[in-house]
Amino acid sequence: MSTQEAYLAQVDHAISDAALDTIFRNARTMRHWQDKPVSPTLLMAIYDLMRWGPTETNITPARFHFVVSKEAKARLEPLLDESNRRQTMAAPATAIVGYDLDFASTLPKLAPRAAENLRAMLAKDPEKARYMAMRSTGLQGGYFMVAARALGLDCGPMSGFDPEGVDKEFFAGTQIKSYFLCNLGFGVPDSVRPRAARLGFDEACKIL
Amino acid sequence: MSTQEAYLAQVDHAISDAALDTIFRNARTMRHWQDKPVSPTLLMAIYDLMRWGPTETNITPARFHFVVSKEAKARLEPLLDESNRRQTMAAPATAIVGYDLDFASTLPKLAPRAAENLRAMLAKDPEKARYMAMRSTGLQGGYFMVAARALGLDCGPMSGFDPEGVDKEFFAGTQIKSYFLCNLGFGVPDSVRPRAARLGFDEACKIL
Numbered sequence: 219m220s221t222q223e224a225y226l227a228q229v230d231h232a233i234s235d236a237a238l239d240t241i242f243r244n245a246r247t248m249r250h251w252q253d254k255p256v257s258p259t260l261l262m263a264i265y266d267l268m269r270w271g272p273t274e275t276n277i278t279p280a281r282f283h284f285v286v287s288k289e290a291k292a293r294l295e296p297l298l299d300e301s302n303r304r305q306t307m308a309a310p311a312t313a314i315v316g317y318d319l320d321f322a323s324t325l326p327k328l329a330p331r332a333a334e335n336l337r338a339m340l341a342k343d344p345e346k347a348r349y350m351a352m353r354s355t356g357l358q359g360g361y362f363m364v365a366a367r368a369l370g371l372d373c374g375p376m377s378g379f380d381p382e383g384v385d386k387e388f389f390a391g392t393q394i395k396s397y398f399l400c401n402l403g404f405g406v407p408d409s410v411r412p413r414a415a416r417l418g419f420d421e422a423c424k425i426l
Numbered sequence: 427m428s429t430q431e432a433y434l435a436q437v438d439h440a441i442s443d444a445a446l447d448t449i450f451r452n453a454r455t456m457r458h459w460q461d462k463p464v465s466p467t468l469l470m471a472i473y474d475l476m477r478w479g480p481t482e483t484n485i486t487p488a489r490f491h492f493v494v495s496k497e498a499k500a501r502l503e504p505l506l507d508e509s510n511r512r513q514t515m516a517a518p519a520t521a522i523v524g525y526d527l528d529f530a531s532t533l534p535k536l537a538p539r540a541a542e543n544l545r546a547m548l549a550k551d552p553e554k555a556r557y558m559a560m561r562s563t564g565l566q567g568g569y570f571m572v573a574a575r576a577l578g579l580d581c582g583p584m585s586g587f588d589p590e591g592v593d594k595e596f597f598a599g600t601q602i603k604s605y606f607l608c609n610l611g612f613g614v615p616d617s618v619r620p621r622a623a624r625l626g627f628d629e630a631c632k633i634l
Contacts, residue, residue: 232578233448237441241449242475242573262627267450269624271568274585274606276622282631290634327623353585353605356564357571360479364572365450370440377482377561388634397561398482414484415535416477419470423490426498426596 241367246413248372248405249305256286256310256371256403264365264402271361273354275336276328279321280358281394284402285312293387299378302399309374309401314384315362317355319347319393355397366402374401449575454621456580456613457513464494464518464579464611472573472610479569481562483544484536487529488566489602492610493520501595507586510607517582517609522592523570525563527555527601563605574610582609 261284269278285294291307294314298306306312318324322340325333340347363373376399384396469492477486493502499515502522506514514520526532530548533541548555571581584607592604 233445233576234442237445238475238576240441241576242478242569245478247480258633261631261633265627265631267446269630270450270453272455272571272581272583274583278625278630280630284631284633286633324625324629328625329622350585352560353564356561357568360565360568361450361572363480363565364569368441368446368449373480375480414537417486417532417536419473421532422477422486422488423469423473423492425466425469425492425494
């Protein structure tokens, strides 16, 4: 442990400045990829980290289908907006991040004490189930990209695709619905666009 | 920089194992809080990190109202589910995380090249605007909790509250809608519940 790490751990378990750079300040959306594969072990490592992030009543509704093979990439290509095709075909892996409307079936494992009541409530109110699935999958999508970056990968998240087409092609026979896509790999460092602005604290926050 | 950090940085810019513990593996939802305040500087530091996380077309629709004062806490208390009242009143700060349906008004700053077309599209399709706002605020909610943990804070996210009541009490005169709440502070370490299960890789993921 470095002196800085030891100091931070003593004070309040905060992580190092270099790590904050990696997961937030220096991380950039990538659109150009090195010809360097991403191993299945690394994809599993992303999931193994991000799955610990909190969700409502621990429902963890996010599902991740990693499109890696040429065959699977060819199925995805026509479902992408034109502007996302080249970068996605060049990326070593593309995660289809979906939310499972049937998350209630996992509750006996994930939330045994709440399972029975929650399942009964969700069966009566599919709109509430959909809202819950989307909200927690959003959080898990955030954890997912942070975890990938924490492991040294670059991310290229995308919303420009045909969601109904992706659901039909990749999630047939399930109740999983596609939410966003995320290319994964090792980006070409000098290829990123100039960084877009963000809102200042006073524009996005208030202390009451 | 420690030997481990130097090795990781050389290989692929990954962050240290201790940092992964802090933001994912050892982080737990807290419901009991130490009597130790959270400074405004620390709240600003959370935002200053999490705002760099990616959102669709950089719309960054999440808004954070930090309920800290006794007066503001008293306004929030009756809007909470009974089971969330004690922990929230004891927490040094509670973030109301909302999504701004009027995010289009920030686009000239955030996405100048896309602003005009996107604003015209969103004005015609408020359901699409709502979907976009919720999806990206979910991601930003994930970044928010990781950033708080990375800075040494504990989080206690909650969905048990009256969203319409919170919107009326805290977001009147705006188009911000409450999405979830998150207590922030320094938790009582031995107070956490046994950790709930998570899905295995094969239950939540596929490699195609």
